[in-house]
Amino acid sequence: MLTEVHVPEDVPAAVGLIASGATILGGGTALMPALNDYGSPPTALVSLRRTGLAGITVAGSTVTLGATTTLAQIEHDARLALLNPVVRSIASVPVRTLATVGGNLFVRQPHGDLAVALVALDARATLAGHDEPAELPLRQPALVTAVTFERPEPGIFKYVKAARRRFNSASLVTVAATVVESGGIVTGARVALGGVGDHVLRAHAVEEALIGRPLNEATVHAAAQDGLTELSPADDAYASAWYRKRVFPVHLRRALLGC
């Protein structure tokens, strides 16, 4: 049960409350379902709603998403058309109004598709009290204040989420990637996967199998076979681990080749 819900007005106050043991509450869409059970352990929350961390800034090609920016705000921002299919693949409208960018970085898979996309976009997280931005995925709990990435040229970013239903369903396999080609050869690849482990997976083996080769069916097939060794999917209500591994090559191909 909840013992206290703090609603600090700024980040330093939030940092102090977190240091005293309070749990960070973003949009609440992952945390509150667990706490709505009266059997949940005593928990103090620190809501970030009033800390002034919401907002989207686009300066040239640099996009900065404040940590409490909601998925709905991204969905309805014409400057972020790149991320529109990503956020619309997540949960439902009344959940996206609450769910935040910062929270999405920490939810366990098979949720957290925005985090998958942000890893592929090589986004960096600004953490309260740290000067150096952190690479995603984050390994430790932290108070994220913003996420920043460089908007790629059209066609570079690729995203496919396979789910049981078209709307409002958790991931079976999510593939997000940025693939740069030059002269018919892949010169840069950053591939992130969701639904195939507890957390967002940066698929290094897939990337290595793509770089230096033409982006075609044979290359992607080989990359998928290499990538299979990195997957550790779970059995859950959406799919079995076996099924997720079985269909991963298909969705990698659809994401990278569009067919």
Next chain:
Amino acid sequence: MRIVNLKVNGVGKTFIARPETTLLLALREQLGLTGAKRGCAQGACGSCTVLLEGEPVVSCLVPAVTVDGADIATVEGLADGPALSHVQQAFLDGFATQCGFCTPGMIMSAEALLDRNPDPTRDEVNEAISGNVCRCTGYEPIVSAILDAAVRRREGAKL
């Protein structure tokens, strides 16, 4: 315990909230507005959908103290005296309710959709209510009623 102020359906309300008092619980138990329903308490069924600052939210996931000062709209605020909103009237005329448990949430999701998009496609309606579960499975009349309400709203706006 904290004092929370909300503007609910245009009227200022003040109540005392415990830490675990969700917006849904406050509306139902303290303000007597039982239109929004407690279904799953997980944000998955949408029966508790209300508008927070004009946008649909699952109110079961919102601690009341975090939205102190906010503007809330519930199904109780839609009718103007005996005159139902276009969405409500379209649901009634189109037999888009069965047991009625999902209806308030469905209607608030529909109102929010039509506020943003006055002329949605059937597919856009499907997406808008994808977070609202109807266990009577009466989705087709619901979708048709929302499309009908969109027409009524647009024609009403022309008058």
